Amino acid sequence: MRHLCIAVLLALASPLHAQRTAREIVDHVDRLLRGNSSRGEITMEVVTAHWQRSMTLAVWSLGTEYALIRIDAPPKDAGTATLKSGTEIWNYLPRVDRVIKLPSSLMGQAWMGSHFTNDDLVKESRIIEDYEIAIGFDGMRDGVRVWEFVLTPKPEAAVIWGRITEEVRQDDMMPTWARYYDERGDLVREITFSEYQRMGGRLVPAVMTVVPTDKPNERTVIRYVRLAFDVGLEPSFFSLRRLRSGAE
Amino acid sequence: MAAGPWWRIGWRNLGRNRRRTILTATGLAFGYWAVVVIAGMADGIVADMVRTATGILSGQIQAHAPAYLPDRTLYETIGGNEGTDVPALLAAIEREPGVLGAAPRVYAGGLVSSGATTVGVLLVGADPAREDSVSRLTAALVEGHLPAPGTRELLIGSELARQLNVRVGTELVVVAPAADGSLANDLFTVAGLYRTGIAELDGSYAVGPLDAIQALLVLDPGRVHEIAIRIADPWTAPAIADSLGTRGVTPAGVPVAFRPWTTFRPELVDYANLSAGSMWIVVVIVFLMAIFGVANTLLMTTFERRREFALLLALGATPRGIVRAVLAEAAALGILSIVLGVVITVPVLIWWHYDPIDLGRLFGDFTMAGALVRPVLRTDYPVTMFFYAAGALLLTALLAALYPAFRATRVPPADTLAGR
Numbered sequence: 001m002r003h004l005c006i007a008v009l010l011a012l013a014s015p016l017h018a019q020r021t022a023r024e025i026v027d028h029v030d031r032l033l034r035g036n037s038s039r040g041e042i043t044m045e046v047v048t049a050h051w052q053r054s055m056t057l058a059v060w061s062l063g064t065e066y067a068l069i070r071i072d073a074p075p076k077d078a079g080t081a082t083l084k085s086g087t088e089i090w091n092y093l094p095r096v097d098r099v100i101k102l103p104s105s106l107m108g109q110a111w112m113g114s115h116f117t118n119d120d121l122v123k124e125s126r127i128i129e130d131y132e133i134a135i136g137f138d139g140m141r142d143g144v145r146v147w148e149f150v151l152t153p154k155p156e157a158a159v160i161w162g163r164i165t166e167e168v169r170q171d172d173m174m175p176t177w178a179r180y181y182d183e184r185g186d187l188v189r190e191i192t193f194s195e196y197q198r199m200g201g202r203l204v205p206a207v208m209t210v211v212p213t214d215k216p217n218e219r220t221v222i223r224y225v226r227l228a229f230d231v232g233l234e235p236s237f238f239s240l241r242r243l244r245s246g247a248e
Numbered sequence: 249m250a251a252g253p254w255w256r257i258g259w260r261n262l263g264r265n266r267r268r269t270i271l272t273a274t275g276l277a278f279g280y281w282a283v284v285v286i287a288g289m290a291d292g293i294v295a296d297m298v299r300t301a302t303g304i305l306s307g308q309i310q311a312h313a314p315a316y317l318p319d320r321t322l323y324e325t326i327g328g329n330e331g332t333d334v335p336a337l338l339a340a341i342e343r344e345p346g347v348l349g350a351a352p353r354v355y356a357g358g359l360v361s362s363g364a365t366t367v368g369v370l371l372v373g374a375d376p377a378r379e380d381s382v383s384r385l386t387a388a389l390v391e392g393h394l395p396a397p398g399t400r401e402l403l404i405g406s407e408l409a410r411q412l413n414v415r416v417g418t419e420l421v422v423v424a425p426a427a428d429g430s431l432a433n434d435l436f437t438v439a440g441l442y443r444t445g446i447a448e449l450d451g452s453y454a455v456g457p458l459d460a461i462q463a464l465l466v467l468d469p470g471r472v473h474e475i476a477i478r479i480a481d482p483w484t485a486p487a488i489a490d491s492l493g494t495r496g497v498t499p500a501g502v503p504v505a506f507r508p509w510t511t512f513r514p515e516l517v518d519y520a521n522l523s524a525g526s527m528w529i530v531v532v533i534v535f536l537m538a539i540f541g542v543a544n545t546l547l548m549t550t551f552e553r554r555r556e557f558a559l560l561l562a563l564g565a566t567p568r569g570i571v572r573a574v575l576a577e578a579a580a581l582g583i584l585s586i587v588l589g590v591v592i593t594v595p596v597l598i599w600w601h602y603d604p605i606d607l608g609r610l611f612g613d614f615t616m617a618g619a620l621v622r623p624v625l626r627t628d629y630p631v632t633m634f635f636y637a638a639g640a641l642l643l644t645a646l647l648a649a650l651y652p653a654f655r656a657t658r659v660p661p662a663d664t665l666a667g668r
Binding site: 046048049050051052053076077080091093095096098100101102103105106109110112113 | 323329357359361364366367368421423425427428429430431433434435
């Protein structure tokens with residue numbers, strides 16, 4: 001009888017336990033490229049049906065609340081910078097020497113012509129709060145032990161995705177891909193992770209490739225060239241003054 | 249009226265009590281008048297709505313690259329990445345009969361910002377001189393001047409100016425994704441403000457000179473998204489669009505889709521159909537009321553002539569002949585009413601077409617189906633209703649006569665003649 005009780009309790013507890021684990025893993029993956037604070041150098045290559053361009057970006061981040069991104073190349077855009085502070089996004093335009101705050105109605109617009117939206121900058125960091133996370137698959141795929149997590153938005157969450165699935169390798173906790181579905185359940189875009197290497201003292205996927213499903217010939221490729229973690233940034237670093245001055 | 253003895257009798261019977269005939273005919277004529285004038289006003293409102301809705305910005309026909317709609321992407325310019333010879337294309341379009349003007353435009357989603365306020369807008373690059381002959385945007389200018397070609401000046405809506413808290417002369421930051429993938433940004437000066445009364449237009453459009461907006465968006469001068477076309481009669485838009493599309497006004501290898509307003513503003517067509525459909529309700533109500541009045545008159549007429557009918561029947565007239573006589577009288581009354589109706593209707597239609605009733609003092613302007621409507625009841629010429637109402641009137645008179653005619657045949661000859 002006592003054993004039965006324990007067995008029942010365990011059975012009841014285990015989904016809860018699994019849920020917490022799933023959350024922890026997704027949270028861990030989410031923090032991989034960010035740490036508590038980070039300072040990185042990125043190249044972003046955007047390929048569309050009409051043009052293709054490559055940009056060099058300098059990135060600072062602190063937790064999930066703050067990020068500063070400055071374009072260093074090409075020369076035409078150099079100095080253009082984006083500041084994310086909480087749910088707000090500010091852009092600095094050196095050509096006209098003005099800072100403008102992005103209206104919330106335009107959060108869904110592409111960021112600097114890439115396949116990321118401004119929303120991605122703001123909302124991605126809230127995955128843990130906005131989504132219920134479940135393990136959709138746990139086993140071997142292509143000879144690698146992986147989890148597939150299914151992220152469903154909480155009823156009250158103001159998010160644009162209907163569902164996100166993400167695959168993570170079990171032995172090194174490295175993400176391999178994430179797929180984003182709209183409210184109708186159709187795949188909208190896929191992010192694949194690759195070139196896992198040690199940067200700033202930890203193993204990270206150095207390359208992220210975004211492919212919009214409706215335009216399979218287009219893509220945005222983000223490559224971390226340099227990455228340092230826990231660089232001791234304060235919230236005060238992420239100011240409009242810093243946005244203007246180019247952050248150095 | 250000399251088609252037969254019954255017809256002649258019917259017609260002459262009308263003259264027996266002229267006052268009553270005139271009164272009845274006048275009643276029917278006013279019914280006709282009411283139906284046709286109301287239809288004329290309804291047509292006038294629809295025509296006014298179409299003129300306003302298409303006249304402010306869109307034009308009555310639009311030319312785009314075939315793939316431009318519905319997404320309106322920046323890259324789908326006429327002629328693709330190479331663009332086209334825009335002046336030649338404009339000239340070719342303007343040679344089409346019925347076309348009054350054509351204006352090239354580029355569009356892009358963007359941001360305008362002043363101080364701490366940033367608003368998402370639709371940036372429009374336009375040629376102010378040509379817009380004059382196509383849209384009423386330039387005429388809606390309430391302050392300042394039109395942006396001059398070659399300058400970084402903007403014409404913005406009064407509502408947008410209020411949101412941004414700017415006035416003529418203020419500098420605005422304009423940001424938009426450019427065709428080369430870069431983030432275009434530049435300073436523009438507010439040259440003028442316009443007010444159309446349409447919230448969307450006044451609150452979210454910023455119009456600059458075509459060349460300056462093209463330069464901002466990194467589009468060559470030969471690349472435009474749209475050519476808006478104004479024509480004389482909005483109802484000929486589908487035919488002219490068809491003709492423009494098939495006649496090959498565009499240079500070889502440059503596919504262009506010409507769309508009439510009936511396809512890009514289908515709700516206006518729906519409204520026109522609804523308005524025309526609801527006219528039938530008016531027709532039914534008016535003539536249903538008339539039918540009883542006329543029936544009453546004819547019933548009295550036939551009752552007064554009971555002895556006459558009895559005599560005719562006694563002399564060997566068939567009931568069919570009696571019916572024919574009464575119906576002929578009703579038909580003659582109907583035709584008289586139509587003549588009278590046309591006489592009182594046409595002058596009023598013409599009068600209210602050129603000097604419409606203005607309810608502007610009672611009501612302000614209002615918008616309906618996204619079109620600004622001035623409360624001016626300018627009548628149009630409702631050609632179909634003109635004839636349909638006449639038909640309905642004649643039908644009314646004949647239907648009203650059926651029962652009196654039937655009653656006339658049932659007069660018992662012997663008793664009636666004997667005065668029993």
